[in-house]
Amino acid sequence: MYRVLAAIGTDEERAREQAETIVDLPRNGDVAVTLFHDFDGDNPEGASVQQVAAVRRAAERLEDQAIDVGYAESSGDAARAVLETADDVGADLLCLAPRKRTPTGKALFGSVTQQVILESDRPVLVVGAESAGE
Structure with a gap:
């Protein structure tokens, strides 16, 4: 099983681009994707990763292609959390x-x-690096 960790922000278009890119990866077997969202330090409303619209859009596209989807979240240092979740x-x-x-x-x-x-x-x-500096 090939495992991908996709760090998803709140931008739905970027999330769809990430999902499309993952769908287009060459596959020699099963792929599982963990959709990760960091709540920028705190999450006072107590939302879960699955309530983030961008995460839902990415999940829909991946699941349409029969890709296994899991979820992870954090609140804090986003880069550190991405690296730890990847591990x-x-x-x-x-x-x-x-x-x-x-x-x-x-x-x-x-x-x-x-x-x-x-x-x-x-x-x-x-994904989408060419437009990141606009």
Whole structure:
């Protein structure tokens, strides 16, 4: 079984792009995808990952293609949580879709995607990178 961890934000279009990219990956066997969402530090309403619209859209597309879908969530340091969750689920590949930020914004606030790429010991697939700096 090939395991993918897809870190899903709140943007439904980026989530659909991630799901499409995963669906289009070459498959030599079964694929399981864990859809992960970080609640940016805290989650006062107590929402679950499955209540995030972008996560639901990605799950629908993956399940339409008979891909097994699981869920994971955290509240805190998103990059650290992605890396730890990848270890927990035994991910073979990480799939990320960066937020659109200006170069200045990236320099000031850092980038979860950049940190994951630099610290991961497994392949990282970045979806939609060409539009991330707009």
